[in-house]
Amino acid sequence: MARHDARNWHDCSKMIGLLCLVASILLQHGASGQRVKVEPEVSSYPGQTVNLRCAFTDATGIQLTMVTWIYEPKEGDRxxxxxxxxxxxxxxxxxxxxGRVSFTASPPDLTxxxxxxxxxxxxxxxxxxxxxATYPSGNEQGITYLVMLAKPQNSASIVTVxxxxxxxxxxxxxxxxxxxxAQISWVTTANGNATTASKTGADNTVTVTSEYRMVPTAADNGxxxxxxxxxxxxxxPESFPLKLAVQYAPQVTIVxxxxxxxxxxxxxxxTCxxxxxxxxxxxQWKTMSGEMPDTVLITGKELKVLKVDDSVNTTFVCEVKNRIGIGRDQVTVLVRGTRLPEKGATTGSIIGAIIGVIILLAVIGTAIAMYRKHRNNKLNGEGPPKYKPPPPKKTNSSANRQQNPSHPTETNNGPQQNNYHITQSAEPVTDLDAYHDDEDYDEEDREHYYSAAPSGWDDPRNNEVPPPYMSADNDPQGYHQGPNVNRGDSFVSPAMFV
Incomplete structure (x- = not known):
């Protein structure tokens, strides 16, 4: 294991040393090359005078021996x-x-x-x-590229095919x-391809030619x-707009x-x-039968039939010529005995129009009705009340009636007529409009009316004593009006029988 680590360390040390050597060489070369200052590129047109500048920036500790300008063409020796x-x-x-090159300074200077x-x-x-040429570092140099420019003559043309x-x-x-x-490109919607070729001239200029190729069709014309x-x-970039020119035989249609x-x-x-x-x-107009009807008048591309008869029952042919070829079209006429009905508007269109008119009239009618209703309300003063009415006042007579019992009583003086009173625990509520709505109610409704009455208001037909304001013979027109009550005492209207 130790031997393997030692070998790896040895290889790494060799790699580091090699990298350091390469870096030192590059630094020395860069440092020496940077002392000769030149322009990387200079461009010029033919016939002009061009300056190529050169200088040695730091000659400290270095002896400048000689300067040489060297020309190296694209193809050839130095x-x-x-x-x-x-x-x-x-x-x-x-x-x-x-004879055309010289040092710019007089006398020239090595720096x-x-x-x-x-x-x-x-x-x-x-x-x-x-x-x-320097001592002791040796030769050092700077390189300038001279680029010659020549403005080309550009042109474009269409080839008729x-x-x-x-x-x-x-x-x-x-x-x-x-x-x-130069660089040449094409812009078009036509389906084709371009081919480009270059040719070098005697004075080192370049001529570029580009051709656009395609399979021409009649649709490509124009x-x-x-x-x-x-x-x-x-x-x-310079652009040359053109239009394709494709020749083709006439395309004919009879309408x-x-x-x-x-x-x-x-x-x-x-019409042809x-x-x-x-x-x-x-x-040229023709017929398949070879004979033109007598009622036909031809004027250029128009064929006019003055009056349709059986002779027009044929096939008309129109032929058109140009330098490329001939084009033709034909139409077969069928003469009818009677006229075909003309096509009117479709049913859907009619229905749609009717529905649209109805909707429009409905909208207009609704608007008019709302306007009239609003105007009538303003004229009649209808609408919600603008003030709150005062509550009714209770009188002493009402209080006295509440103290009396709801059943007839008998005193010492003898039986008296039955008095019927209504006992109320709340203020009365009237709805007079309800009686006016149903004026023609039948007898059955009358019974419901009496059956719904409170105690003491039963049907007078049950041999009971009628209320004091009714006559004994039930004559509704012979009743006597009760005592008048001030409006301030109560807002209950007198009862009315219909």
């Missing part, structure tokens, strides 16, 4: 284009840039050996290296002489398609026959409608 030594004059070796290139060309694009079954090119888009290469070109030199051509009908018209690309040139 070439020295400018050399600076403190003991000698600047030197410009033979290169494609000789800032920047250069400029006049009349830059597309072929000058590539990698430019500012390399220092005919309806077919194989994919063909229907649109083209080009970005000519651009640097770097559809929108746009070519969109994106390039570094453009502020925004106007309603299946109700009857004998004697006049001025019925058939046609679409095609290119536009149809001619329209």
């Amino acid at each position: 070439i020295n284009i400018a050399v600076l030594h403190p003991s000698f004059q600047p030197n410009y070796p033979d290169s494609p840039l000789k 800032t050996p920047s250069i400029q290139i006049r009349d830059v060309r597309m072929t000058d694009e590539g990698k430019y290296i500012c390399e220092y 005919e309806v077919g079954t194989k994919p063909v090119v229907v649109a083209k888009c080009e970005s000519v002489d651009g640097r770097p290469a 559809k929108d398609i746009s070519c969109v070109v994106t390039h570094r030199t453009q502020v925004k 106007g026959y309603d299946n109700n051509w009857y004998l004697g009908r006049t001025n019925v018209i058939l 409608q046609a679409t095609g690309n290119p536009v149809p040139l001619s329209v």
